[in-house]
Amino acid sequence: MPRSASTNLELREKSRERILSAALEVFAEKGYEAASISDVTQRAGVSRGLVTYYFAGKQLLAAELLDRWLDGIGAILTLQGSADERLAGIIDGTLMAAASTLPIQRLAISLMLQPGTHPVFAAVEAAKAARVEQIEDAIRSIFGQRGADDPAVEEMLLRATLEGVTVKLAIYPETFPVEAVRRRLHASYGLPEPRTPLLISSPPVDRLRAK
Incomplete structure (x- = not known):
C-alpha cells in the first residue's frame, strides 16, 4: 500500500x-x-x-544550525511582565540556554570567531536581519523603560556580558558557578534577588579550571 x-x-x-x-x-x-x-x-x-x-554542502548545514540558534535567542520576544521582570527573564533564560545546550553554543561561538566560517554566520545574521533588530529593539525598550540614558549602549553591554559568560561556560562547564554569576548580574542591574536557583548544575565559586 x-x-x-x-x-x-x-x-x-x-x-x-x-x-x-x-x-x-x-x-x-x-x-x-x-x-x-x-x-x-x-x-x-x-x-x-x-x-x-x-x-x-557543509556550509548549509552550519547555516541551518546557526539559524536555529538565532531563533532560540528570539524567544525573549515572548517574555511578559514589567521591564525588571523581562530583564531578569533575559538573564535567566540566556544562562539556562547556555548551560543546557552547550554543543550548539560552542558551535555558534566557533563559527562566529573563525575567519573561515565567520562569513557563514554573517550571512545567516543578514538573512535574519529583521528578527535580530526586533530582539535588539526589545532589549533597548526594556532599558528605556528603566530610565537608561542610552538604551542602545545598555543593550550592547548586556549582550556582550551574556555572550562572554556563555564563552566561559563553554570552556569551563564543570567549574563555572552559574548561579553565583546569575545573582551577581541581578544585583548589578538592581533586580530583586532570585527566590529559587536555576534548575541546572552550578558548582560553588572557586577557580575556573578545565577538566
Whole structure:
C-alpha cells in the first residue's frame, strides 16, 4: 500500500532532523573545519545522497544550525511582565540556554570567531536581519523603560556580558558557578534577588579550571 503524502512528509522531516542532529554532534566533536559530510552521514546512518539532497554542502548545514540558534535567542520576544521582570527573564533564560545546550553554543561561538566560517554566520545574521533588530529593539525598550540614558549602549553591554559568560561556560562547564554569576548580574542591574536557583548544575565559586 503506497504511503500517504503526509507520511512521506513526516519521514522526510525526521531524516532532515537526524542529519542536523548528527551534524551538530560531529561539528561539536571535531570542529567545523575538520568535520566532513562523510562524518555526518556515518553519524546519522543515512546515505550521502540523502544528506546532499537536503544540504548541498557543509556550509548549509552550519547555516541551518546557526539559524536555529538565532531563533532560540528570539524567544525573549515572548517574555511578559514589567521591564525588571523581562530583564531578569533575559538573564535567566540566556544562562539556562547556555548551560543546557552547550554543543550548539560552542558551535555558534566557533563559527562566529573563525575567519573561515565567520562569513557563514554573517550571512545567516543578514538573512535574519529583521528578527535580530526586533530582539535588539526589545532589549533597548526594556532599558528605556528603566530610565537608561542610552538604551542602545545598555543593550550592547548586556549582550556582550551574556555572550562572554556563555564563552566561559563553554570552556569551563564543570567549574563555572552559574548561579553565583546569575545573582551577581541581578544585583548589578538592581533586580530583586532570585527566590529559587536555576534548575541546572552550578558548582560553588572557586577557580575556573578545565577538566
